[in-house]
Ligand SMILES: Nc1nc2c(ncn2[C@@H]2O[C@H](COP(=O)(O)OP(=O)(O)OP(=O)(O)O)[C@@H](O)[C@H]2O)c(=O)[nH]1
Ligand SMILES: [Mg+2]
Ligand SMILES: [Zn+2]
Ligand SMILES: [Zn+2]
Ligand SMILES: [Zn+2]
């Protein structure tokens with residue numbers, strides 16, 4: 001449900017950028033989302049189709065680049081691909097790992113016409 | 115209270131506007147600008163601001179998260195009973211509706227501010243900021259924030275807290291951390307609550323729950339606790355004391371809590 005809040009925050013940012021760029025309309029918004037961000041891309045898409053109405057992004061498409069989950073082991077130094085509920089080291093099994101990617105929630109780029 | 119920065123008045127993304135960004139042309143003749151900024155940067159900015167308030171008043175802020183009914187308010191009631199003579203405590207209560215939880219806390223003789231979120235299933239940094247203006251922070255050493263009972267949404271919103279405590283009651287199933295990794299992985303302390311009920315529940319194994327938490331690379335303690343019998347309160351209260359000490363040592367810390375953006 002918080003995808004709507006996230007979506008409104010995104011549209012605020014996009015509007016600010018569009019205004020700064022003197023854009024006539026926004027054609028595409030690209031975001032980067034990791035599974036550990038807590039935001040579900042499909043729900044964000046749904047929220048977007050509702051929330052974009054009446055904004056400068058009314059005609060825009062929303063493109064999501066999903067990011068992989070990667071961790072680095074603090075014990076043996078290995079870098080591994082991981083799953084959301086399994087963030088331990090794939091080499092030595094230690095749970096002292098650091099997340100390298102997978103929790104992103106980024107506005108990557110905005111495309112527009114002047 | 116907010117004398118250093120007026121940005122609580124206008125929510126505009128000034129910082130974003132200053133950012134600039136790389137430009138390029140798109141295939142269809144339009145323009146593209148690279149941004150690379152957190153979608154919740156406005157919330158994060160406010161959270162940083164809240165953290166400044168806490169630092170200035172030397173208040174330790176702890177965010178409590180769990181599903182509805184896991185025992186957050188009752189934990190606070192018992193914790194207040196145990197610590198009231200030692201520390202000055204305040205509470206911000208988040209619920210969809212009613213003042214009930216804040217009233218329960220006030221009955222303990224402690225400052226409590228209720229935030230009713232209406233339809234929003236989580237607290238955000240702006241709501242906390244408004245609540246901070248209704249609390250006398252000079253009077254406090256520990257501020258507990260009881261988030262809305264929800265295992266999904268609260269995890270995405272930094273409130274400016276120093277620490278996250280996530281509760282899992284023994285009536286919920288020991289695989290909850292594996293089902294809701296986003297919220298459990300941000301925990302600085304996981305409390306397995308209502309331990310007094312273990313006697314009548316044969317399918318909850320605390321060791322399994324702890325294992326599921328470790329799979330999320332959580333380093334902090336996992337404590338079995340009952341707010342009813344006070345089982346496990348020793349380690350919990352000791353941990354609180356240690357965190358308070360650590361905070362006084364590294365004052366002016368304005369970094370986000372360990373795993374939260
Ligand atoms: N037996 C037992 N019951 C508990 C314990 N802690 C809480 N409860 C009961 O569980 C119910 C819910 O507790 P609350 O403290 O209101 O839970 P909460 O997490 O604050 O609930 P929300 O704010 O609605 O999300 C109440 O009936 C409590 O009395 C405990 O340690 N043992
Ligand atoms: Mg409660
Ligand atoms: Zn929600
Ligand atoms: Zn390793
Ligand atoms: Zn303020």
Ligand SMILES: [Zn+2]
Pocket residue numbers: 119120121122159163
């Ligand atoms: Zn500010």
